[in-house]
Amino acid sequence: MKKIGFIGLGKMGSPMARNLYQAGHEVMVYNRTPERALSLQEQGIQVAQSIEEVVKGKDVVITMLSNDEALKEILIADDGVLDFIEEPTLLVDMSTVSPETSIMIAEMAKEMGITMLDAPVSGSVNAAEGGNLLVLVGGESQAYENLKDIFSVLGKESYYFGLNGAGSRAKLVINLMLGMTMQGICESLILAEKFGLDRPQIIDMMQQSALASPFLGFKRHSLITENFPAAFALKHMHKDFGLILEEARKNGAVLPATSAAYQTHKSAINHDMGNQDMAVIFAELLQQSGKS
Ligand SMILES: NC(=O)c1ccc[n+]([C@@H]2O[C@H](COP(=O)([O-])OP(=O)(O)OC[C@H]3O[C@@H](n4cnc5c(N)ncnc54)[C@H](OP(=O)(O)O)[C@@H]3O)[C@@H](O)[C@H]2O)c1
The missing domain is CATH 1.10.1040.10 (N-(1-d-carboxylethyl)-l-norvaline Dehydrogenase; domain 2)
Incomplete structure (x- = not known):
């Protein structure tokens, strides 16, 4: 079982975080708008008050955010994820963003010794709730292998497409x-x-x-x-x-x-x-x- 920090509790992120928790992983969540975390908190999931708290000491940090701008805001702005994340924590972005952004952030992370996967999903809210998403992965194949247990909770199938950017493509x-x-x-x-x-x-x-x-x-x-x-x-x-x-x-x-x-x-x-x-x-x- 893994210690997971989950950032982005929108229509997709909330059921995904809940499924990971219900599968027995130790899950802590964070959302820009704190009220959106309340229903998960009521179900027993820990809610972080800051990005630092949701990132520190985790095996994996997952982001599920609207778009490129939101992802950059959470990952690379001041006091963002990259300011706090330390090896050997893995970073997995599951948002739909441009391949260029996936590659750029993976390279920034790599310079800090952090491995990042782009792993966006196909399937909507029903599939997220039922753990029936398709997970489309780009990045280091070893990291993909290490995270298959998480992907198998979120989705009915995961596909490894190649290096960073391939999942987003x-x-x-x-x-x-x-x-x-x-x-x-x-x-x-x-x-x-x-x-x-x-x-x-x-x-x-x-x-x-x-x-x-x-x-x-x-x-x-x-x-x-x-x-x-x-x-x-x-x-x-x-x-x-x-x-x-x-x-x-x-x-x-x-x-x-x-x-x-x-x-x-x-x-x-x-x-x-x-x-x-x-x-x-x-x-x-x-x-x-x-x-x-
Ligand atoms: N919905 C679907 O059927 C579906 C299916 C597959 C893939 N996707 C993709 O999955 C991603 C999430 O979709 P969703 O439907 O869950 O979106 P959503 O309900 O609109 O949630 C978006 C999330 O991003 C956060 N966010 C947006 N701008 C931000 C910013 N500047 N800084 C920090 N956080 C920010 C929101 O925080 P706040 O709560 O504070 O606004 C919220 O947690 C998108 O990339 C979407 O294209 C969606």
Whole structure:
């Protein structure tokens, strides 16, 4: 059993930290907004008052934060994780961030003798709660081997892709498919709407087709009721599309449909939809299509 410091108790981080605790690991958590730690504290999990406290003396420190800026704030700003972490503590970032940031921070950590893995996850809140995520890992293979017991609590499968940045790259690959799947489903439903076809019936037909997917099943209720409580917030999908297109540009990948989907997401952000679930892109397209 490992001593784990867990930073970032958002929609994903909270159930992940709880699962590690329930699996018997010694878990201490920290969150910028302390109130978000209260429910875990009530379940018996130790809450740190500072980054120093959550980092000191741990076998592994895990971060699960919004984006590149949040990660840099927590890891490399003054009084951040890198000011306190000491060998042999391992650092694992599970946030979705740019491969460039993953590599940059891993190099900074390495200069201090600290090994860092990028290990973002695929799967949303339900998968996090059920320990059914996919963990996509980049970094030293020995560190990956050492942390497989933790990854097996958080996920049903972990994949080692190579050196630092490879986990973050794999995450952008699967999230391109995620964002484009959502866009494709929503555009199909917009056409159905304009044809005057019954939405629940159309979704049921889709689920009997060769294109059936668990993902459409998860979003069915939201798409029918037009109520979009966030599991994966649209602002995060918008951020991921930005990272994907930046990487595509740098690596010479031509992704015309992805660029178009990014514009829809940008427009939804401008319409204040960022904190709703990514499926709210349907509402954005309805609005653009002149909801009848
Ligand atoms: N939700 C999903 O379905 C899903 C699935 C796979 C991957 N992801 C990825 O996982 C990561 C976390 O997602 P989430 O849905 O859990 O996000 P979330 O609910 O928005 O939580 C974000 C976390 O980051 C912290 N944070 C944000 N800005 C910060 C800053 N400047 N300094 C310190 N802490 C900061 C927040 O702290 P506060 O509480 O203080 O704001 C919170 O703990 C993201 O990279 C996302 O893309 C999400």
